[in-house]
Amino acid sequence: MKAVVLAAGEGTRMRPLTANLPKPLLPVAGKPFLRHTLEALRSAGISQVAVLIGWQGHRIRESLGDGEGLGLSIAYEEQTERLGTAHAIGCMRSHVTGSFLSVNGDVVVSGEALAAMIAHHGKVRAPVIALAEVSNPQSFGVVEVKDGKVTGLEEKPRRPKSNLINAGIYIFDEDIFPLIDKTPKSPRGEYEITDTIRELMEKQDVYGFRLPGEWIDVGRPWDLLRANAALLAPLKGANHADVDGGATLVGEVLVEAGARVRRGAYIEGPTVIGAGAEIGPNCYIRPSTSIGPKTKVGNACEVKNSILMAGVH
Structure with a gap:
């Protein structure tokens, strides 16, 4: 068909x-x-x-x-x-x-x-x-x-x-x-x-x-x-990028190639971190969040249940 x-x-x-x-x-x-x-x-x-x-x-x-x-x-x-x-x-x-x-x-x-x-x-x-x-x-x-x-x-x-x-x-x-x-x-x-x-x-x-x-x-x-x-909801997490040792990923978090997750970042899945995105240091990303390519989430920020489009700072 x-x-x-x-x-x-x-x-x-x-x-x-x-x-x-x-x-x-x-x-x-x-x-x-x-x-x-x-x-x-x-x-x-x-x-x-x-x-x-x-x-x-x-x-x-x-x-x-x-x-x-x-x-x-x-x-x-x-x-x-x-x-x-x-x-x-x-x-x-x-x-x-x-x-x-x-x-x-x-x-x-x-x-x-x-x-x-x-x-x-x-x-x-x-x-x-x-x-x-x-x-x-x-x-x-x-x-x-x-x-x-x-x-x-x-x-x-x-x-x-x-x-x-x-x-x-x-x-x-x-x-x-x-x-x-x-x-x-x-x-x-x-x-x-x-x-x-x-x-x-x-x-x-x-x-x-x-x-x-x-x-x-x-x-x-x-x-x-x-x-x-x-x-x-059915996301399967995977790490294809650079995640600092002091960062914490909980649940199903997909980190795409070229992204950077810095020390102190705490990320709960299901969440997608797009290619080339920069996360942290010291930020909190909560479930049901989609972060677009080349997006930056900086120090002391909290994001939840959100869609951040490409290139957002």
């Missing part, structure tokens, strides 16, 4: 972080956010991926290349105008054959969850929508399910009928594209995938699949911290 990743959004809700950097390249847990998504796809058994790019798309191409370094084959499609999720998926028709997995580029999901969803599709042999349970469903597209089948979809209802929401991950067949072509613009001027799915439901059963594990919608800057903590 091939996969498409929708990563063309401008990330307006992430500004000013996205003023000069496309949202998919924002650093989370020591690497660009989009890279985590691609690694999850690879872990789920996907080897061919097409990425939809838009604003500053050339920087995504430059960062990921053809995917060889990730063990993937990556192709790209450019969306010149953002017109909704249905339009975005429709742009990818030349990159898929048969059933395909579509993943929104701004969600955190594990490879295990994606593999389970693919296995579920193999059992039901029909379109599948990933579902997540949230405490604030009125902020999302709410999904009603009966006997495993989707019976209703409602965008951001005032009175949700369920805590299950559309998680932005789908398995469709190629027959979704004619339905996308027939989907009218919504009142907000976009082609909504929920409208397309409702039309699909008139023709065949559509199944819901509740994702195991954590799912995070990364829409605003503070969501990056949740994503950072979740993606750092």
Whole structure:
């Protein structure tokens, strides 16, 4: 099965972080956010991926290349105008054959969850929508399910009928594209995938699949911290750099090549110290922290549950 990743959004809700950097390249847990998504796809058994790019798309191409370094084959499609999720998926028709997995580029999901969803599709042999349970469903597209089948979809209802929401991950067949072509613009001027799915439901059963594990919608800057903590949780520590004898590393701490950790620094994992970073002397770095390349954390500083981007002092 091939996969498409929708990563063309401008990330307006992430500004000013996205003023000069496309949202998919924002650093989370020591690497660009989009890279985590691609690694999850690879872990789920996907080897061919097409990425939809838009604003500053050339920087995504430059960062990921053809995917060889990730063990993937990556192709790209450019969306010149953002017109909704249905339009975005429709742009990818030349990159898929048969059933395909579509993943929104701004969600955190594990490879295990994606593999389970693919296995579920193999059992039901029909379109599948990933579902997540949230405490604030009125902020999302709410999904009603009966006997495993989707019976209703409602965008951001005032009175949700369920805590299950559309998680932005789908398995469709190629027959979704004619339905996308027939989907009218919504009142907000976009082609909504929920409208397309409702039309699909008139023709065949559509199944819901509740994702195991954590799912995070990364829409605003503070969501990056949740994503950072979740993606750092399985980190395996290693030291590839210069750590003074008087420094203390506790738990899973990854120190990348060229970094320097000076005497008196106390670092608790899970934490990533980026290449060329300088830590200490006499500072305290607490768990769920991602320190970017060539960043400096000096004397008497304390950092916790944070993302420090490249070159920060």
